[in-house]
Amino acid sequence: MTLYENNVPFSVGSVGIRSAFPAIASLRAALPESVYLWVNAYKDKPDYYTAEDLSILSKIDPHFAVNAMxxxxxxxxxxxxxxxxxxxxxxxxxxxxxxxxxxxxxxxxxxxxxxxxxxxxxxxxxxxxxxxxxxxxxxxxxxxxxxxxxxxxxxxxx
Ligand code: SF4
Structure with a gap:
């Protein structure tokens, strides 16, 4: 928030591993709406995400689909x-x-x-x-x- 209040750009995100979903959601809730939160798709396991996972992560990161490919x-x-x-x-x-x-x-x-x-x-x-x-x-x-x-x-x- 110190960075935000001082208009210093910062990059914030997380790997979208399933066990981190609650932490990602709480980070999203804590950040001002105008701060973009990226989610990096976890690709080590094929077909890792369910359709519901994809929907949850795309709501948090509108560009998630680009990264999931x-x-x-x-x-x-x-x-x-x-x-x-x-x-x-x-x-x-x-x-x-x-x-x-x-x-x-x-x-x-x-x-x-x-x-x-x-x-x-x-x-x-x-x-x-x-x-x-x-x-x-x-x-x-x-x-x-x-x-x-x-x-x-x-x-x-x-
Ligand atoms: S597309 Fe570019 S960054 Fe990706 S593997 Fe090829 S050279 Fe490397």
């Missing part, structure tokens, strides 16, 4: 490795959390030298921090400049 990404254009990078401590640069291929070294090549539009090499992209960089999904239209922080347009305004 996996995206076929092989061969698709993705801005990971172009506009965003996955950098490991020693300076290894990869394009994203999922593709383990090393595209260069932060200190030797610099990110500008490594930046390029590339097609995805993975079969599916299933995590928010990845698929948001697929231009065809047009998620900029929902999140605008809050894309990385997962704060949609219009959220957090008093």
């Amino acid at each position: 996996d995206y076929e990404s092989l061969g698709q254009t993705c801005n990971a490795g172009n506009e965003v990078f996955y950098v490991q401590g020693a300076g290894l640069v990869k394009r994203c959390y999922k593709d383990r291929g090393v595209i260069g070294n932060l200190y030797l090549d610099g990110l500008e030298g490594l930046s390029a539009v590339r097609a995805c090499r993975m079969k599916v992209c299933d995590c928010y921090i990845g698929y948001i960089h697929m231009p065809e999904l047009k998620l900029q239209d929902i999140y605008g400049s809050g894309l990385l922080e997962r704060i949609p347009y219009g959220a957090m305004s008093h």
Whole structure:
């Protein structure tokens, strides 16, 4: 609430595991209405959610359905490795959390030298921090400049 009162944007959410539903509901109730609460779909177990679960979580996070899906990404254009990078401590640069291929070294090549539009090499992209960089999904239209922080347009305004 200190952040909210001082107009400092913050990102708030939870993994939507069933045992956390009561805590997610109470968090939703405690937050001001204009603060968006994201729910990350739990995907470790196939067909985890019932229709009722999906309805409950979609009422809390209006964008839950976007996250609950996996995206076929092989061969698709993705801005990971172009506009965003996955950098490991020693300076290894990869394009994203999922593709383990090393595209260069932060200190030797610099990110500008490594930046390029590339097609995805993975079969599916299933995590928010990845698929948001697929231009065809047009998620900029929902999140605008809050894309990385997962704060949609219009959220957090008093
Ligand atoms: S679509 Fe996903 S898996 Fe493929 S490069 Fe982009 S972030 Fe990585």
